[in-house]
Amino acid sequence: MLGKKNDCVWIYAALLAGSFLFFMPFWWMLISSLKTNEQIFTVPPDWFPRPIHWQNYLDAVTFIPFVRYLWNTLIISLGNTVGNVLSASLVAYSFSRIPWRGRDVCFYLMLGTMLLPPQVTMIPVFVIFRTMRLIDTFAPLIIPSFLGTPFFIFLLRQLFRGIPEALSEAARIDGCSEWQIYARIIMPLSITGLVTVVVFSFLWSWVDYLNPLIYLQTPEKFTLSLGLQQFQSSHALEWGMLMAAGTLMVLPVVLLFFVAQKAFIRGIITGGLKE
Amino acid sequence: MTRQERLHLKNGLLFAAPWIVGFCVFTFAPILASFYYSLCSYNVVREPIWIGLENYRTLLFEDPHFLKTLYNTLYMMVFGVPLSLALAFCLAALLNTDVSFLSFFRTVFYLPSVVPVVAVSILWVWILNPEYGCINALLASLGVHGPGWLTDPRWSKPALILTNLWGVGNIMIIFLAGLQQVPRSLYEAAVVDGANRLQRLWNITLPCVSPVIFFNLIMGVIASFQYFTQVYIMTTGISPEYGGRAGGPEGSTLVYALYLYQNAFQHFKMGYASAMAWILFLLSVAVIYVILKTSGWVHYAEEQ
Numbered sequence: 001m002l003g004k005k006n007d008c009v010w011i012y013a014a015l016l017a018g019s020f021l022f023f024m025p026f027w028w029m030l031i032s033s034l035k036t037n038e039q040i041f042t043v044p045p046d047w048f049p050r051p052i053h054w055q056n057y058l059d060a061v062t063f064i065p066f067v068r069y070l071w072n073t074l075i076i077s078l079g080n081t082v083g084n085v086l087s088a089s090l091v092a093y094s095f096s097r098i099p100w101r102g103r104d105v106c107f108y109l110m111l112g113t114m115l116l117p118p119q120v121t122m123i124p125v126f127v128i129f130r131t132m133r134l135i136d137t138f139a140p141l142i143i144p145s146f147l148g149t150p151f152f153i154f155l156l157r158q159l160f161r162g163i164p165e166a167l168s169e170a171a172r173i174d175g176c177s178e179w180q181i182y183a184r185i186i187m188p189l190s191i192t193g194l195v196t197v198v199v200f201s202f203l204w205s206w207v208d209y210l211n212p213l214i215y216l217q218t219p220e221k222f223t224l225s226l227g228l229q230q231f232q233s234s235h236a237l238e239w240g241m242l243m244a245a246g247t248l249m250v251l252p253v254v255l256l257f258f259v260a261q262k263a264f265i266r267g268i269i270t271g272g273l274k275e
Numbered sequence: 276m277t278r279q280e281r282l283h284l285k286n287g288l289l290f291a292a293p294w295i296v297g298f299c300v301f302t303f304a305p306i307l308a309s310f311y312y313s314l315c316s317y318n319v320v321r322e323p324i325w326i327g328l329e330n331y332r333t334l335l336f337e338d339p340h341f342l343k344t345l346y347n348t349l350y351m352m353v354f355g356v357p358l359s360l361a362l363a364f365c366l367a368a369l370l371n372t373d374v375s376f377l378s379f380f381r382t383v384f385y386l387p388s389v390v391p392v393v394a395v396s397i398l399w400v401w402i403l404n405p406e407y408g409c410i411n412a413l414l415a416s417l418g419v420h421g422p423g424w425l426t427d428p429r430w431s432k433p434a435l436i437l438t439n440l441w442g443v444g445n446i447m448i449i450f451l452a453g454l455q456q457v458p459r460s461l462y463e464a465a466v467v468d469g470a471n472r473l474q475r476l477w478n479i480t481l482p483c484v485s486p487v488i489f490f491n492l493i494m495g496v497i498a499s500f501q502y503f504t505q506v507y508i509m510t511t512g513i514s515p516e517y518g519g520r521a522g523g524p525e526g527s528t529l530v531y532a533l534y535l536y537q538n539a540f541q542h543f544k545m546g547y548a549s550a551m552a553w554i555l556f557l558l559s560v561a562v563i564y565v566i567l568k569t570s571g572w573v574h575y576a577e578e579q
Contacts, residue, residue: 012374019380028398029398041407042407044412087293093290094286094287102284109298117500119532119552120552122552123312124305144297147294147296147297203389224391224393225392225393229393229397250394257385257389261382268445269452
């Protein structure tokens, strides 16, 4: 907002104070994960772990079936990513590059469904999967992504619309089928948008809690989110180990953020993100 | 219809097929089913039994928890949403001042919002621990005796709001994008006219970003109606040290979506929960309608 030079000090002071407050929870998680139980339960707390105690990490991956949960989460996240990239790009292609009758009605219908609280459909969808005997499998957590997530369809549609129509027309004249135009022209031109879809569908299924909670029952099938919460419910006082497990769970997401920062920012700006 | 049009229709439907199938199977049919269930007594195992409006009657006139959960949800909305919007706006405004290390600060403020919600919840239970947590330790060093947070019915909802505030990074990024689009020439002209900082904020910045504020407000309201995971993990009887009661101390954090989940998947009162879902839907439509009707303050820029 065009500040004067002498405002700068205040702006930096506010930013530094804010950064301190926003970073503190991370620091607290990290130092708690490196403390013994005696160090954790001291008043006032020590802001540095001394000596550094790595045992919690070892306990976290052995005591909690961490690797098992990690593997389950990876399978589900990858399934969702593949499903969303495929379905969202196909549907977005139809909604933006093929002029068919009824298309806009469908598109607005889809936008409308984004406002519907998931609680309304949650129970019947559960009943459907139960009838298909798919409770306690990964199927209910993966199948919906192959049928299109409105947010991703919307995001890719916006992007596809920006590609000049002349490209499609020229290709059609040359005898390309829609499938060829989609696969050879539109997709390669939309890599940045596809990366955003990959990043967010991976992230959302990585952090999802409600769906695994509803659909998974046997502990061997738990995801990291569900497994960690279940562990906490039975070992609420093992803060060191819980914080170590938490750190291990946060780390991949933080790395993903640093690798794909641009894709993150683009995704958030294109549309408000849900939790 | 020409040959070309028929071909487009065929291809269009073919490419949109995933969504069409998904819409029919996972949205449209469930909406009808959910409405039907809401008029039934249904426990999944046996066939639904038609009971008419009984579920709605019980909810509205007999269930003592219903009003409590509405109150808790509205509390979270009325205090939580404006607070997060205000904080996100302030952070974005600070970042929009040509500061050095912009990407560093932006990362610090944004990062918490990518942390998995389970990790956030468990971490904040520990941060808010009345005896050994770091917030009360910081307060103690300022000479303030911190409250019991999640263990105290008066402080449990503020504690949840505080946790949510840590994740305002998403909203901040949207605000920042909005702020960056405000034409610089407007500020320069205002400076020439002798407008001070506050006047510039009130007369230029806020009107220009009002559509963004509006968008975030709607999104925040929708999210707070559906607020579930954090409150489920942080206060739902999973931490023995909190007495293992669902919905926090004295039910002070039993929010709407949590009570709905308990009815559906813990008590298997699917019909009752469906009725709750429909009331939730109507309520959110009503609130969004009111916000839309009172959106005279939103200023849309002329077509460029």
